[in-house]
Amino acid sequence: MRWIIPAIVAALLLQSTALPIWLRPGVVPDLVLVLITLFAGLRGWRQGLIAGLVGAVMESVVSVAPLGVHLVRLSAVGVAAGVMGRGFERSTPLLAPALVALATLGGTVLVTLSLQATGRIVLFTGLSASEIVFQMLINAALGIGVLPVLRYLVARRTSPDGVLV
Amino acid sequence: MDQIRLGRIRTGTDHQRSFPIVTFVMVVALGVALVVFPDGRTLVQAGAARMLAPVQGALAQSLEGAGLLFGTISRAGDLARENQAYRDEMRQLQATLAQMRDLQAENNDLRALLGLRERLPIGRLTPAQIIARDPLALIQAVIIDRGKDDGVDANMPVVTDRGVVGRTVEAYPTSAKALLLTDVNSAVAARSEGPESRASGLVRGSGDGRLILQYVPQEEVLRVGDAVLTSGAGGNFPPGLMIGSISQIRQSDVSVFQEALVEPAVRARNLERVYVLSK
Numbered sequence: 001m002r003w004i005i006p007a008i009v010a011a012l013l014l015q016s017t018a019l020p021i022w023l024r025p026g027v028v029p030d031l032v033l034v035l036i037t038l039f040a041g042l043r044g045w046r047q048g049l050i051a052g053l054v055g056a057v058m059e060s061v062v063s064v065a066p067l068g069v070h071l072v073r074l075s076a077v078g079v080a081a082g083v084m085g086r087g088f089e090r091s092t093p094l095l096a097p098a099l100v101a102l103a104t105l106g107g108t109v110l111v112t113l114s115l116q117a118t119g120r121i122v123l124f125t126g127l128s129a130s131e132i133v134f135q136m137l138i139n140a141a142l143g144i145g146v147l148p149v150l151r152y153l154v155a156r157r158t159s160p161d162g163v164l165v
Numbered sequence: 166m167d168q169i170r171l172g173r174i175r176t177g178t179d180h181q182r183s184f185p186i187v188t189f190v191m192v193v194a195l196g197v198a199l200v201v202f203p204d205g206r207t208l209v210q211a212g213a214a215r216m217l218a219p220v221q222g223a224l225a226q227s228l229e230g231a232g233l234l235f236g237t238i239s240r241a242g243d244l245a246r247e248n249q250a251y252r253d254e255m256r257q258l259q260a261t262l263a264q265m266r267d268l269q270a271e272n273n274d275l276r277a278l279l280g281l282r283e284r285l286p287i288g289r290l291t292p293a294q295i296i297a298r299d300p301l302a303l304i305q306a307v308i309i310d311r312g313k314d315d316g317v318d319a320n321m322p323v324v325t326d327r328g329v330v331g332r333t334v335e336a337y338p339t340s341a342k343a344l345l346l347t348d349v350n351s352a353v354a355a356r357s358e359g360p361e362s363r364a365s366g367l368v369r370g371s372g373d374g375r376l377i378l379q380y381v382p383q384e385e386v387l388r389v390g391d392a393v394l395t396s397g398a399g400g401n402f403p404p405g406l407m408i409g410s411i412s413q414i415r416q417s418d419v420s421v422f423q424e425a426l427v428e429p430a431v432r433a434r435n436l437e438r439v440y441v442l443s444k
Contacts, residue, residue, distance in 0.1 A: 016297040016308075024434075032300065063299045064306040064334055064342050111303060122303055122348045123372040135302065 003153060004039055004047075008055050011035050012103050016062045022135035029142045030104065030135065032059060033077060037103040038096060038147055040078045041085025052078030069114040076110055077103045101136040108132055206352050274438055276324030290440040291315055293323075296340070305348040305370065305433070306331075309443060312339045320401055322442040328407035328430030329353065329395060341441070345433050346408070347374050354398035355408055357381075357425075359391035368408055368427060370391060374434075376427040383423050387414050392428050401443070413438055 011031035019028045032055050040048020055078075056070035063070065085099055112122050173308045245381045278290065293309040311317045313336050321331045323343045331345040332353075344351055347370040352375070355368040355378060364385035376394055397404030413426040 012300065020298040026303075030300070059300055062297050062308055063301055064304050064344055065299070065301055069301075108303075111301060115303065121349045128372075131302070165259050 004089040005050050005054055008035060008058055009052065010034055012055075012058050012062065013104065013154065015071045027134070027138065029138045030107075031142070033107055034100050034143050034146055035150075036074055036078050036140050037100050038086075038143055038150050040081035041099055042150060043082070044086070045082025046076030046141075047080045048082035049075055050078075052076070053128055065115060065120075066109075066118055069111060069118065072114050073110045077107050080106065095134045096147045097140035101140040104136045104139045105132065108135075169213065175436050233316075236241065244427055260418040266436075267378070271438070274326060278440065280326065282313060289316070289443045289444060291317055293317070293341075293439050293441055295436055295439060296384075305345040306334070307343050307345065307436075309333075309341050309343055309441070310339070312337045312341050314338050316443055317341050317441045318443070322402045322406070324406060324442055325431050325436070328409065329402065330431050330433060330436065332401060333441060343439075346370055346376060346431075347429060347433060348372070353402050353408065354396045355393050356396040357385075357387055357391045357393050357411065359386065359388050361388065364421075365396055365398070371426070374429070374432075375412075376429055378411065378425040378427050380422045383421065385413055385423070387423065387425050389414065 004148055011034075015028065015031045019031075036048065036051045036055050039051050052075035056074040059070045059074070060067040061075065081103055084102075085095070112124075115122050119148065181297050272441060291311055293311040293315075295307045296310045297308040299306040309317075309323070317333060318336045319333050319341075320436040321333045323332055329346055331343050331351060333341045334344045335342040346353065346368070348410070349372040351370045351372050353368050354365070355364045356363050357378070362385050363379045364387060366381040368376050371377050376386075376393075381387060389411050393408045395402040395404055395406040395408060407430045409427040409429040411425045412428045415426070417423070
């Protein structure tokens with residue numbers, strides 16, 4: 001479990017500093033969300049919730065949005081992914097990217113509602129809808145690549161009889 | 166006996182005895198002829214030179230190549246060390262060149278900033294670097310590497326020599342968060358600078374990288390290409406800072422106000438260096 005914290009920090013640093021320089025806006029993947037979603041799918045909703053809380057605190061450091069917005073988004077994603085992703089490893093390989101895409105959509109809805117609740121204006125246009133779909137696809141594609149790495153890390157941290165070490 | 170002697174068939178032994186003698190005589194005769202007749206000597210020499218020259222040339226080249234090869238093999242160690250030294254020097258020079266380019270860019274920025282200072286009576290400018298961007302796609306904000314320890318506080322304008330970038334919203338000891346002008350929740354009092362009118366309004370972010378000039382009375386004349394500057398109303402931004410230029414005008418018969426789309430003077434995507442304006 002402890003290894004997920006530096007992983008989230010590294011993902012956040014990459015997402016907020018390096019990727020915006022290399023990639024156009026709207027094409028930057030949400031690394032933190034992908035990581036939390038897949039981690040929750042592999043380890044369950046409880047650990048997904050903790051990872052979501054950690055991710056939210058980290059994100060609020062580099063974001064103008066209040067801490068609560070990130071808490072609502074990432075903790076909800078962690079819990080939902082942990083519940084829906086049960087049996088992750090034994091099901092179809094399409095489950096992981098589908099879960100990430102759904103998490104992206106759900107996370108966007110939650111952020112929109114949370115920002116409006118704080119009094120901020122949130123503007124949606126046709127361009128926003130296409131950007132959201134594109135973001136879902138990018139995150140899902142990234143999830144396909146990240147999942148084997150996470151599986152390996154989780155397997156290393158679990159003893160043969162299933163006890164976490 | 167004499168007839169027998171005369172009719173005697175010459176045997177191989179007799180040939181062997183006489184061949185060297187004949188050859189010697191011929192060579193001597195040739196040598197004498199070449200001495201006596203210098204033209205002939207020259208001809209022979211020219212002929213021999215013509216035959217020998219290509220062979221000599223090829224031999225000289227191959228010997229030279231062989232000499233180089235052996236020399237190179239014997240100096241292989243020295244050559245490798247020299248090569249490595251040149252590579253190291255080249256790397257150092259490339260790094261120095263990159264630094265010089267960076268310094269040149271900074272120099273250009275500072276010269277432009279000096280021009281800005283001379284044009285406007287504005288307060289202290291604190292240079293800052295953009296170190297991160299907001300991870301949420303619905304918010305357009307950046308993190309800069311200056312904070313309260315450097316005199317940066319909340320609600321301070323963030324500018325470049327080309328125009329307004331945004332304003333700080335939160336300040337910490339060593340960093341600050343700045344909301345870009347293109348964010349939907351950004352607003353700044355502005356006026357247009359056209360040949361026919363100076364209309365006042367409010368510039369807000371449109372969320373897609375552009376700005377909207379709103380609340381301009383219908384009777385005011387707006388033209389595409391007019392510059393839009395800060396008006397100073399509201400107190401946060403000093404007057405006269407460049408915001409952008411009008412790209413499209415939206416008028417409606419049923420509305421009291423007209424709007425205009427404004428292309429920002431500063432594109433935030435590739436921005437690295439900014440300045441925080443403190444009073």
